[in-house]
Amino acid sequence: MDSEEALDRLPVAVRDLTVAYRDTPVLWDVDVSMPEGKMIAIVGPNGAGKSTLIKSILNLVPLTSGNVTIYGKTYKAQRSMVGYVPQRGSVDWDFPTTTLDVVQMGMYGKLGWIRRPGKRERDVALECLEKVGMASYANRQISQLSGGQQQRVFLARALAQDAQIYFMDEPFAGVDATTERAIVDIMRELRESGKTLVVVHHNLETVPEYFDWVILLNVRVIASGPVEEVFTREAIQKAYGGRMTFLPDSVGEPSGPLRRAESLGD
Amino acid sequence: MNAEQTILLTGVFAASSCALVGSFLVLRKMAMMADAISHAILPGLVLAYFLANGPNLVFGVLGASLAGLTTVFLVEGLQRTGRVKSDAAIGIVFPALFALGTFMISRYFANVHLDADAVLFGEIAFAPFDRLIVAGVDYGSQPMIVLGAITVLNLALILFFYKELKVATFDPGLAAAIGFSPVMLHYGLMTAVSMTTVGAFSAVGAILVVALMIVPAATAYLLTDRLALMIGLSVGSGVVSAVSGYYLAVLIDVSISGMMTVTAGALFGLAALFSPSHGLVARAIRRSKLRERFAADLLVMHLSHHRTAAETFDSLAAELNWSPSWLERVVNRSTQEDTIQVESEAVRLTDNGRLAADRIAASLEPAR
Ligand SMILES: Nc1ncnc2c1ncn2[C@@H]1O[C@H](COP(=O)(O)OP(=O)(O)OP(=O)(O)O)[C@@H](O)[C@H]1O
Ligand SMILES: [Mg+2]
Numbered sequence: 001m002d003s004e005e006a007l008d009r010l011p012v013a014v015r016d017l018t019v020a021y022r023d024t025p026v027l028w029d030v031d032v033s034m035p036e037g038k039m040i041a042i043v044g045p046n047g048a049g050k051s052t053l054i055k056s057i058l059n060l061v062p063l064t065s066g067n068v069t070i071y072g073k074t075y076k077a078q079r080s081m082v083g084y085v086p087q088r089g090s091v092d093w094d095f096p097t098t099t100l101d102v103v104q105m106g107m108y109g110k111l112g113w114i115r116r117p118g119k120r121e122r123d124v125a126l127e128c129l130e131k132v133g134m135a136s137y138a139n140r141q142i143s144q145l146s147g148g149q150q151q152r153v154f155l156a157r158a159l160a161q162d163a164q165i166y167f168m169d170e171p172f173a174g175v176d177a178t179t180e181r182a183i184v185d186i187m188r189e190l191r192e193s194g195k196t197l198v199v200v201h202h203n204l205e206t207v208p209e210y211f212d213w214v215i216l217l218n219v220r221v222i223a224s225g226p227v228e229e230v231f232t233r234e235a236i237q238k239a240y241g242g243r244m245t246f247l248p249d250s251v252g253e254p255s256g257p258l259r260r261a262e263s264l265g266d
Numbered sequence: 267m268n269a270e271q272t273i274l275l276t277g278v279f280a281a282s283s284c285a286l287v288g289s290f291l292v293l294r295k296m297a298m299m300a301d302a303i304s305h306a307i308l309p310g311l312v313l314a315y316f317l318a319n320g321p322n323l324v325f326g327v328l329g330a331s332l333a334g335l336t337t338v339f340l341v342e343g344l345q346r347t348g349r350v351k352s353d354a355a356i357g358i359v360f361p362a363l364f365a366l367g368t369f370m371i372s373r374y375f376a377n378v379h380l381d382a383d384a385v386l387f388g389e390i391a392f393a394p395f396d397r398l399i400v401a402g403v404d405y406g407s408q409p410m411i412v413l414g415a416i417t418v419l420n421l422a423l424i425l426f427f428y429k430e431l432k433v434a435t436f437d438p439g440l441a442a443a444i445g446f447s448p449v450m451l452h453y454g455l456m457t458a459v460s461m462t463t464v465g466a467f468s469a470v471g472a473i474l475v476v477a478l479m480i481v482p483a484a485t486a487y488l489l490t491d492r493l494a495l496m497i498g499l500s501v502g503s504g505v506v507s508a509v510s511g512y513y514l515a516v517l518i519d520v521s522i523s524g525m526m527t528v529t530a531g532a533l534f535g536l537a538a539l540f541s542p543s544h545g546l547v548a549r550a551i552r553r554s555k556l557r558e559r560f561a562a563d564l565l566v567m568h569l570s571h572h573r574t575a576a577e578t579f580d581s582l583a584a585e586l587n588w589s590p591s592w593l594e595r596v597v598n599r600s601t602q603e604d605t606i607q608v609e610s611e612a613v614r615l616t617d618n619g620r621l622a623a624d625r626i627a628a629s630l631e632p633a634r
Contacts, residue, residue, distance in 0.1 A: 022348065058442075058443045059442070059443075060442050076445075079443075079445050084439070084440060084443045084444075086437065086439045090437070090439055091437045091439075092293075095293065095435070095493075096487065096492055096493050096495075096496050097436065097491075097492065097493055098491075098492070102436070105429075105433050105437065105440060108429055108430075108444055108446070109443075111429075113427075113430065114426050114430075116428070116429060141491040143491075157440075161444075
């Protein structure tokens with residue numbers, strides 16, 4: 001599986017990755033492979049380095065050591081294959097622009113420098129808004145959107161990127177059950193068409209329902225593999241350390257009342 | 267071209283070039299950075315004067331741009347240490363650079379007369395006399411030509427890189443991920459800001475150049491929710507400030523650049539009060555309308571809940587804890603809407619009012 005050819009077919013391979021913003025490492029010797037056509041959850045407590053892992057894959061933070069490949073090549077070479085949904089709070093929602101315009105930003109990468117979006121881009125953006133049920137908000141100023149609607153718009157923008165691999169940082173943060181359903185449905189559709197989805201996720205109880213593959217992270221990789229194999233009570237306990245007082249009873253054994261993992265958000 | 271036209275055109279170019287880059291400064295929450303750059307270019311100008319052996323346009327622009335970028339670089343370097351916040355970093359860097367500039371002047375150019383007023387407020391009235399002369403040919407007013415060129419450059423920058431600047435300002439993470447380096451765009455914009463500052467500096471001075479960058483852009487931000495329109499309105503309000511500021515200054519015989527800034531401030535005040543979307547007046551009206559609407563709905567709901575007992579003005583005022591005058595206003599409105607009727611002191615729902623109550627109750631259910 002470590003042969004050159006296998007690496008070519010691997011959407012994401014992270015090798016010996018260490019990242020430190022200052023002197024203490026935030027990610028330490030991370031070694032993970034992400035398989036194609038799967039919904040992959042990145043799970044871990046606040047500050048575990050989940051966002052940092054995504055950012056280092058996307059070349060947004062400098063790596064202290066190690067390397068990352070996307071289908072066997074560097075991120076730079078494969079940029080157009082990758083879609084990104086940042087944490088919703090990372091942008092200024094008072095920015096003077098419309099919903100449709102934000103979705104069109106997803107296509108800027110393919111347009112390249114200087115070229116302006118035209119009618120084709122507009123149509124694609126509208127289609128993507130349609131898919132997330134936000135078409136009627138196309139001309140709304142973005143500050144008028146609710147949190148759940150903002151998240152849908154970000155998802156529409158990722159769809160407009162038309163990527164092979166999607167990275168989503170907490171797409172379910174602050175959305176209600178209906179919106180969560182809608183987002184999951186769209187993710188599944190993407191998976192059916194062969195895309196790979198890498199999602200930072202906080203709600204442990206829905207991991208087995210939504211995801212095929214899980215990466216348990218807390219500075220180091222605690223476990224990584226198919227959900228049914230590696231998402232065990234023991235591994236979760238280890239990832240969350242003493243901070244994890246309640247465990248979903250569904251983990252490792254069937255049914256029982258479910259509890260939410262501590263997730264204070266950012 | 268006569269002196270008046272030259273001064274006007276210089277003012278218009280100064281205002282437009284400043285407003286173009288200013289829009290992005292406001293959206294990036296970097297107004298204070300403009301202030302820092304405008305002061306910190308002094309050592310760059312002195313160095314240029316030194317290297318060119320006298321005032322030289324090209325050296326001046328290069329030196330000042332370099333000093334401007336140094337400011338940005340130092341401020342961000344300090345911020346990255348994590349222990350100095352951005353406002354503190356600006357407060358440390360620009361006085362230091364400004365002091366370095368004044369030190370260099372007093373040490374090496376003690377004989378050069380440096381007018382403090384000219385540095386702080388500029389003197390646009392001298393624009394017609396400062397000629398651009400190359401190889402003996404007089405091409406016209408130097409500040410006017412320089413600012414005209416800078417306006418064209420800024421316009422080109424924003425026209426060509428509009429979508430790149432937009433995405434890097436709104437979502438730097440996405441911009442970086444799709445290959446539009448936000449760092450490069452940031453320093454590109456800061457170069458433009460530095461150049462604009464030097465250009466406008468001689469005309470309107472160090473303090474007013476900041477006003478021309480920030481105030482018209484802030485005015486435009488109050489007036490629209492579209493970036494392109496914001497940039498246009500920003501330039502528009504800058505130009506209006508420059509032109510009307512000039513005529514007002516001539517009329518009452520005060521500093522032209524000062525009057526331009528006052529006019530820009532007045533336009534901002536008008537926008538803050540009367541902007542249809544974000545103005546204080548519009549907001550107050552909207553709020554009071556909403557309050558009345560809400561009160562009318564409340565009255566209808568109250569009457570529909572207490573159907574059995576006959577309500578009078580007095581009982582309503584007591585139960586709702588409303589003042590008699592407010593109650594009267596709400597009752598009048600509801601009577602006009604035909605949801606209630608008043609017969610000899612008794613207030614009752616009409617048929618229409620009962621339907622309205624059902625509608626309001628339904629609208630309170632969470633929609634799905
Ligand atoms: N730009 C930065 N500079 C310095 N430290 C940072 C920076 N970004 C993150 N960190 C630190 O790195 C660690 C990991 O942060 P990261 O955002 O990756 O965590 P996370 O797992 O995404 O957490 P959350 O669940 O809260 O989103 C944290 O301790 C955080 O304080
Ligand atoms: Mg995070």
